[in-house]
Amino acid sequence: MAATPNRPLLEIDNLSTHYVSAQGTRVVRAVDDVSLRISAGETLGIVGESGSGKSTLALSILRVLPPAAQIVSGQMWFENEDLVRKTDTEMRHVRGKRIAMILQDPMASLNPLFTIGNQVGEPIRVHEGTRRAAAWRRACDLLKAVRIPSPETRVTQFPHEMSGGMRQRIVGAIGIACEPRLLIADEPTTSLDLTIQAQYLSLLRDLQREHGLALIFITHNLGIVAKMCDQLVVMYAGRVVESGPVSRIFNAPAHPYTKALLNSIPRMTDNRNRLTAIEGQPPDLSSLPRGCSFAARCPAAFDRCHKETPPEFNLEGGRTARCWLASVAMQSGAA
Amino acid sequence: MSMSSETIVLPPSVSTRSAASRLGDLPMIPIIILAVIAFMAIFADVLAPHNPEVGALTARFKPPFWQTGGTMDHILGTDQLGRDVLSRLIFGARVSMVVGFTAVIFAGVVGTVLGILAGYLGGWADQVIMRITDAWLALPALTFAIFLAAIVGPSMWNIVIILGLVYWTRYARVVRGEVLSLKEREFVRLAIVAGCSKATIMRRHILPNVVNSAIVLATLMLGVVIVTEASLSFLGVGVPPPKPAWGLMLSDGKQGLMVGYWWLTVLPGCCIMLMVLSANLLGDWLRVKLDPQLRQL
């Protein structure tokens, strides 16, 4: 499969996923006109609060949406194929093999009735038709790869015999079992202790380096982004409000929401200064206000923000921002 | 003099909207059937064309009006003592309703209280109550009811007490389980921190949260209780004759079945079936409606 040079591994164009209530009266625009791209070996962070649509976006990429949700428009180019137009059968060959996903809760992700070896070997058996014994051997290697001590005995054990950190690493092993090109991690460390989280993040980074994986981190934690990611996509109320290289965004956020979010995090070394809080609450997705959805909470909002929805402006350095102020800055910069 | 200058946006009365939408898909058929039965029970004196307990021996075994020999005077025919079947069915609804509801409520109150005590207090109180419950559940309900009925003697209110005593254990089990998870909730811990007594916590924090489950269970139990009452009456240890109970009518009519007096058994049987079915359907609906809400509390 010869990918055209410079074409990213995954390119999402104007994707919208909506939830429609049973009566069809309430439409929730969980993902609204989202575009993003990620190349092989890159790490992309998707940051947002609960209800920002980041998890729905992840489910959309794998096409494992709940029945009420539907991809209504857009394209998802993955290795030159549009995932949106694939049939369910074709998608089954993509899931777990070419795109894998790690979920938040390691306990719920593992079946308590099967041995570790069985579960780690399962994707290999399903996708590559490998025999049980060979899959078992591969499972051993994979456990070694995720740094689980004495993998030969661990493969015969059950999930309840493992600690939380170990279970999460096993979930990671299942994720990389078929050597996927893209790994999506949805809040992979929220249930872990700090030192265990550090272990796990360094493991993910090593796996990425060894296998040339593209990694998508879905998180609400900007710290994870600062530590792990190259590219960042900030979501608010279903839309991408800002995207670009992580260090540039952290140094000079273009969107007021990103700026406020960065300022609202307590820092280890600050001297008990008051935090800059973002006032108010995120809007209700089923009845979004007219104009920019952040306008009501935005300290820099002006008339136009309440009337017109800003489009995605392309800024220099591969950045985008959905903010009227960014367009002003861009024009004055060009002039 | 608000501390923070932010504007807090509260949702406009969500409760009314969600309540309306929650009750939007009421199961109409069971509700109508139960409403009709309740209506008959309440206005039995007005609705019944004849006295249900007095018959004319000259007019025995009259068939319903559409069969030859039937008259419009006795629309659903008469029984072996010449009593009007329709009137007896209407008054029987009253017996079934009164016995069903009061027994379910009686059992519910006893079971819920004991379940809360066992679940919240734990320790020996839990041990004692739950061992009694286990022993109780091990007894076959009907046999136990017959045994009790034989001791206290038949009367409508005795039947209510018997049925309550037989069925409270089911509430106790369900409620205790619910309480065990509720008492680990943070709001209960905060109530302890606030200095509330155990009695206050059980009354204000535990009870309102188990009432839903108890109501669902009660609806499902209604059917069981009515069938048991009918069975007891059928076996002759239930509501004493000549009071018209559906189970008793069934029992009285059974000899006539072989010689073609089908209306004496089929009609009360249908009434029992409709009522139990409606109660169960309503209970199922309530269980589905209230359960998810309970879990996300």
Next chain:
Amino acid sequence: MPVLEAAGLTKHFQARRGLFSGSRGVVRAVDDISFSIESGRTLGVVGESGCGKTTTAKLVLGLEEPTGGSIRFEGRDLQELDPAGRRHYRKSVQAVFQDPFASLSPRMRISDIIAEPLVTNETVTSGEVRRRVLELLDLVGLPERSADLFPHEFSGGQRQRIAIARALALSPKLVVLDEPVSALDVSIRAQILNLLRDLQDRLGLSYLFIAHDLAAVAHMSHTIVVMYLGKIVEVGDAQTLARAPKHPYTAALFSAALPSHPDERREEILLAGEVPSPLNPPSGCRFHPRCPQVMPVCGQQEPALAQVGDRFVACHLYDQARH
């Protein structure tokens, strides 16, 4: 003068080891810890799961009885208090817990939730109760009409404000904050942390602040206590401790904290293995099997919490420095 002092506080739980073996083990959830909370100040407690921070909070709140040691409140030992004194303690120490969805009784109105501690502990007229509820709602920045609504009508951040209002109903001296913001959205956390700080400045409250977010603890606290497997390993001023940890575990813990900026590169100390079970803690220093700077003495002798420079550390590395 400290509001609350704990000395040698210990809590052991009995644990059945196996399903069929009768032998019982002892979980040393909190083992001989001492700390004090100054008036108007915040004591932060950090540590990973199983370190005993939640048990410590329960002991302070009287939800658990200590196995050993003492808690002194305003100079008086809790064990020796008469019923009136106990009532006074109950009223003076309140709590805000992590989950704003679980900490409000779902079937009570907000006004009843907030007023409950008041009604339970004092004889007040309904008019006074109402006035106090509105006053508290205003204090935490919620509109008056919130009083007549039910908890499910509020978002997480608003519920946490309600929980705070309730905790303040009896004008307590000390509020135990057990992960008060970790269940909230990122953009809401700063609101609540600011509110807590403002309330402290205004009402002179003391906080016992427990959280796994080190930056939030460092931001909120005056003093930080670091716990590992039921023991205190380090105590010190929040800022200096966060900048220059002395105990190897504190160093590893703070190095594992996520950076607030991508350019912030810290020395990364990856600990091997996981926290051992408190049922069977390692001998000597409980941290020694994972410690990158372990010495022979660590496995044999338990280090005492002793003063090292500006703080207290329990580590054999500093034995020399002390002599």
